[in-house]
Amino acid sequence: MDVLGLISNFIRVVENGSIAAAARAKGMSPAAVSQSLSRLESHLGVRLISRTTRSMTLTENGKRYFEKVRHIPQDIEIASQAAATESRPQGPLCIATTAAFGRHVIAPLMPAFNQAFPDIEVELIATDRNVDHRLEGVDVSIRIEAQLNDQLIARKIASLPFVFCAAPAYLALAGTPSTPDELSQHACLVFRYPTDGRFLPWTFTVNGQLVNAKLNAKFISDDIDIIARIAVNGGGIARLASFVAQPFIDNGQLVPLFCHDTESVPMTIFACVHERSALNAKVRAFIEFLEEAIRE
Numbered sequence: 001m002d003v004l005g006l007i008s009n010f011i012r013v014v015e016n017g018s019i020a021a022a023a024r025a026k027g028m029s030p031a032a033v034s035q036s037l038s039r040l041e042s043h044l045g046v047r048l049i050s051r052t053t054r055s056m057t058l059t060e061n062g063k064r065y066f067e068k069v070r071h072i073p074q075d076i077e078i079a080s081q082a083a084a085t086e087s088r089p090q091g092p093l094c095i096a097t098t099a100a101f102g103r104h105v106i107a108p109l110m111p112a113f114n115q116a117f118p119d120i121e122v123e124l125i126a127t128d129r130n131v132d133h134r135l136e137g138v139d140v141s142i143r144i145e146a147q148l149n150d151q152l153i154a155r156k157i158a159s160l161p162f163v164f165c166a167a168p169a170y171l172a173l174a175g176t177p178s179t180p181d182e183l184s185q186h187a188c189l190v191f192r193y194p195t196d197g198r199f200l201p202w203t204f205t206v207n208g209q210l211v212n213a214k215l216n217a218k219f220i221s222d223d224i225d226i227i228a229r230i231a232v233n234g235g236g237i238a239r240l241a242s243f244v245a246q247p248f249i250d251n252g253q254l255v256p257l258f259c260h261d262t263e264s265v266p267m268t269i270f271a272c273v274h275e276r277s278a279l280n281a282k283v284r285a286f287i288e289f290l291e292e293a294i295r296e
Helices: 003-016 019-024 030-044 062-070 071-089 097-114 168-174 180-185 223-233 241-251 281-294
Strands: 049-051 056-058 089-097 120-126 140-144 153-160 162-166 188-191 203-206 211-212 215-222 239-241 267-273
Touching: 003 062, 003 071, 019 030, 056 062, 089 097, 089 281, 097 120, 097 140, 097 223, 097 239, 097 241, 097 281, 120 281, 140 281, 153 281, 162 168, 162 241, 168 241, 188 203, 188 223, 215 223, 223 239, 223 241, 239 241, 267 281
Parallel strands: 089 120, 089 140, 188 215, 188 239
Antiparallel strands: 049 056, 140 267, 153 267, 162 239, 203 211
């Protein structure tokens, strides 16, 4: 039994004032509309409309029922429009990301994302401070593990390697360290978290245990691209995310260290929203696009 169809016919009868008028509006015969009302009343077990040859009035049960169901067709239409909208991601999308990840990973992907989702207008906030999703209108933020907090719903989207590297000129002058223990004898270029002032530890896995290398912090900065530039110009050894280091390695400006014997703990990347309802179509589209692009 199509109860929604029966309800729709009942609503149309009440709104049009008669079975005949409702039948004309619905493109049905008066007999079909009348039978529809009878089936609905039988389904409910109550009389909804008192009908005579000359008049039609709602019973008390009919009045109460009409007040409860009169909004249903409109709600169904609104829901259908919402579903259609959700299937075509559109509208403004505010993305917050760490500065380096935004500069080196997300920004180059934006033209392709725009081609895939032309109805989404992106605003990109590239910063290493902690953004407030609600206060700043951020839809989704891309964060490393150290930036997570209990107020966020985080989804891991990637693990990217760190690369220890230095310029050929520095290695020719200071020598090439063969183990992380030797880092204390070298000039190390250290990143400091802008949010809380902590140093980003240089963490390795040794015999299944996490070990933080002892560092000789020669230069300190809260901008990883500054550290990379100092390294390229012979300032010391840097620990860089692969997406920062790889172009310099490819053109010979930096040389990777500890490539085979030592495993560095990777950088874990998370997509974060402030509540589950924020995972709408455009946010999901961006997260899935980013995950796929990183895998490639």
